[in-house]
Amino acid sequence: MLALRGAVRRPVRTALTTLGVALGSGLLVALGVITSAADTKVLDRLGQGNPLTAVRVAPAQPRQGQLASDALQTAAPHDLTDATLTAIRRSPDVARVVPIQTSRVSELSDEGGVATDWLIGTDMRQVHDLPVTLLAGRWPAPGSMTEVAATTDYLFKLHIDGDHPRQAIGHVVTLTSPRLPAGDAGFSQDRSYRVVIVGVVGQDLTDGDFIVPLEQERLSHVWEAGGAGGRQFPVGGSPYVGAMVVATSLNAVHTVRAELYGMGYATSAPEHLVSSVEEYLGVVNVVLGSIGSVALGVALLSIANALLAAIHERRRDIGVLKAIGGRDRDVLRWFLVEALAIGLAGGAAGAVAGVVIAELVGVAVNQYLVAHALGSLDLVGVPVVIPLLGWVGTGVLAVAAGALPSLRAAHLPAREAVVEA
């Protein structure tokens, strides 16, 4: 009681000291949260099948130096077949393989015009393993023949602002798969059907207008392949235009790429980008840690200084406390509790501020990842233990900072009670 009343005796001084402690501890808590989030949320989560562990495989031979680059370095075509995908799946470092197939379709506009669109077919059950971000609506149901997700490229065709993707939801499109029957050149056989846009996505798979269930795309592909082919309606070579191979962990990405290189396929993966993110987080950690340590150090010194000033002001009170029977340890406890109170108050404010700072940095990192179509990494949901440790730790440090001044107060002679003011 005495300590708490003493702390509010000089409210401005106490408030400024507490603010300083809050600043220092807040930066350190932010550092702890970011470090923890980087370790547990980014790296651990990525290691269990996040898009950043995905390796994109192209139906082409790799060029020399492929493994030193994140980007595709393609040479001659190299068909990607079901047999190839099966072989890739056998690798112990591969968690999943998601094939990607494309086919060309025509779209009849309301005005009677014809536009060419590309369907990107994939396994909708594994869509979360792909570098695709749902911006609005939902994913097409697996196996659906009437639902599609439009890409942001397609929004331009609809004259919809990319900031308002929801406007495309519910739009009905008539698609047509053409082919040339063998021996009947000049007349195409068309297969038309209607689909509805149920979602809008940002994607980094391949060029295309719609992401559709593999079954829907495959039907178009089979229809095309059943034709004779021609200049206008070429029939694709490789059964798959690509595949996403998800490594078992972030550390396994390079190994998987090396295996695919050995199988003769060009690949791309954001392994260097991940390093960049880690470096970015590392720089943030160092900067915040340095500033936070200095700020906390200054704040702790300010606690010591505030206590010294308080002791100077209360020499007679200390003497009186001893005159009525207080022991050295009673005086010591008085000032240590005061230091602890300031530390805990500042630490609590710092813990809250630290979490807010960490969330803001998390949002920035998230935007960076989304901008690179690397999926959304939810950094929200800070582990409670970090701010809790920050709060308790600040209290302990405040007591440590207040120890010397408190000892000095404890050793003041009881005679101070009768010294002339």
Place this chain on the structure above:
Amino acid sequence: MTSSGAEVRLRDVSHRYGSVSVLDGLDLDVRSGGYLALMGPSGAGKSTALALIGGLDRAQHGQVVVGGQDLGRLSGDALAAYRRHTIGFVFQHFGLLDTLTALENVELAMALEGVRREERRRRAGALLEAVRLTGRGDHRPSELSGGERQRVAIARALANQPRLILADEPTGNLDTGAAGLVLDLLESLRAEHGCSLLVVTHNPLIARRADESCELVDGRLRAP
């Protein structure tokens, strides 16, 4: 609520602050339950003698015995316990902690003794009533007059039922009316509690009210 007053005996006590000799071979006695006024001019060593008897300081030379305890032989904690159990201080500057209420100031002395909260509150209320401050317990010292503050200090001095009350110029900061009331209270409570009372003053009118008085000059008792 009675206690037997402590006997005080100082023998050949000398004390210096730096090069200044404050007490010089002082011999002083207060009988058990006695009421002694210690007079003298400023700088005569009155407050130092009071500090030595109250265990606020240790005599550099000589012997200070209070209630049979040789203070020179007590450890730091034992000296604190002595101040807690045996002594009740009343200061000229009142010595109240201004962040606490009147009731809390009185309770503080008992809290140091380890008295339970409910018991503290009950006894502090009774003591404030005894010094005629019923209803003023929730006031801070800054909200009380000088006389009221000194009465709170007296209540606090009596909190742990001391055997000796040491009052250092208890009316020095009070007007005549308040001073009279404070002295009346000190004397009546001394009689009621049966404790010894040593008042340091330079006021001859106060000294006349005591059972005995003596004068300190240059650190020694002036011969009668």
